[in-house]
Amino acid sequence: MNTASLESFKKEINQVREYFKHIEYVNDLVVSSLSQIDNEQIKALLNTLKDHHRSFGTAQRIFEYKASIISLYGLLEKYIEIWIKEYLDSLSSLVIEYSQIDEKIRNNHFELSLKLISTITSRESAKYQHLTKEQVLKKLNECIVNPTSYKFNTEAFVLSSGNLKHKQIVKLFELINVSLNEVLKKNQTLIEYIRNDKQIKNIANVNTDSLYNRINDLVERRNEIAHGSEILDILSISGLEPYLEFLEKYCQAIFETLIEELIKQESMYTFQKIGKGFQIFANKILAFEIENYRIKVGDILIIETAEGNFYKKPILTIQLDKVSHTEIMITEKTKIAVSVEPKIKENQTFYVLKQ
Numbered sequence: 001m002n003t004a005s006l007e008s009f010k011k012e013i014n015q016v017r018e019y020f021k022h023i024e025y026v027n028d029l030v031v032s033s034l035s036q037i038d039n040e041q042i043k044a045l046l047n048t049l050k051d052h053h054r055s056f057g058t059a060q061r062i063f064e065y066k067a068s069i070i071s072l073y074g075l076l077e078k079y080i081e082i083w084i085k086e087y088l089d090s091l092s093s094l095v096i097e098y099s100q101i102d103e104k105i106r107n108n109h110f111e112l113s114l115k116l117i118s119t120i121t122s123r124e125s126a127k128y129q130h131l132t133k134e135q136v137l138k139k140l141n142e143c144i145v146n147p148t149s150y151k152f153n154t155e156a157f158v159l160s161s162g163n164l165k166h167k168q169i170v171k172l173f174e175l176i177n178v179s180l181n182e183v184l185k186k187n188q189t190l191i192e193y194i195r196n197d198k199q200i201k202n203i204a205n206v207n208t209d210s211l212y213n214r215i216n217d218l219v220e221r222r223n224e225i226a227h228g229s230e231i232l233d234i235l236s237i238s239g240l241e242p243y244l245e246f247l248e249k250y251c252q253a254i255f256e257t258l259i260e261e262l263i264k265q266e267s268m269y270t271f272q273k274i275g276k277g278f279q280i281f282a283n284k285i286l287a288f289e290i291e292n293y294r295i296k297v298g299d300i301l302i303i304e305t306a307e308g309n310f311y312k313k314p315i316l317t318i319q320l321d322k323v324s325h326t327e328i329m330i331t332e333k334t335k336i337a338v339s340v341e342p343k344i345k346e347n348q349t350f351y352v353l354k355q
Helices: 003-030 040-094 103-122 132-144 155-159 165-174 179-186 190-197 213-226 236-269
Strands: 271-273 279-280 285-290 293-296 301-306 310-314 318-322 323-325 325-331 333-337 349-353
Touching: 003 040, 003 236, 040 165, 040 236, 103 132, 103 155, 103 165, 103 293, 155 165, 155 285, 165 179, 165 213, 165 325, 179 236, 190 236, 213 236, 236 271, 236 310, 301 333, 318 325, 325 333
Parallel strands: none
Antiparallel strands: 271 349, 279 285, 285 333, 293 325, 301 310, 301 349, 318 323, 318 333
16 A cells, blocks of 8 residues: 555545635625625626525525535545555555465455455345456465465455445454554544544544544435435534544545555564664664674664554664664674664664564
């Protein structure tokens, strides 16, 4: 996974935000008054707009409301699918052997691939017309006969990605062995937003339905529109903005969760844990013993917090016997000190790349 899809999501969210601004600007213009010195052409255009607004105003508000809700929900569904598929592709690149993939994911891959074949065969959805059952079967077969060159049938994991209330999104993430409710409540992006928006300092014990009610309500409103129900509660732009803001933070938190999960997988498969006996100085210097290892400035350190969060920091400096090095080869067990951006703590676990 990379930040390109997150930036794409933010760009599309901002397009909806700008659409809201445009509507407000038009509404402000309609209720404005003209002075006698205003240009006659401007007066005529504005009067035409005002006449149209008087006759079309209610229908326009309904149309704008529908377009906004459908656009916001479409972004939710689109990027949840994209990020789950990107995560699986990244995981297959990270974990060399298919048999090393978590058993739950492997079992789900098999069962869901069969469902995908059934969907393709019956042509129930135009969404999968770009796939053939032979392509799906080939990937499944590669997992068995060529397990070091496997790829997931990523589409299989998002077969049930419609009507995405938070509970359904959680179920999709269970398929890739990510406990979304648990990890989201530790996500700083979401914690800070909810703290400022709802004045809740600790979200750990907040009821899930209450915490994600804007996502669930967004889906309900989209369903009303999609099913042609009478629209009784038309939100104004000021009423829609909180949905947009929460959706942006919610989706960013999900993206960050998947990035963190990949770092966790890296710590298991491509990094090695630094043993006990390390020391921390000034919240930024890690002193530890290592042998048969080449280390250089710019190498990555993975940090696991006491709460189970994972993140990366680049090594900024290296010292051996108080002498700085940009790169050093350690053959015998030797104690070195590396610095990173603060803060690191004694109760954390540290990993360096396997060699």
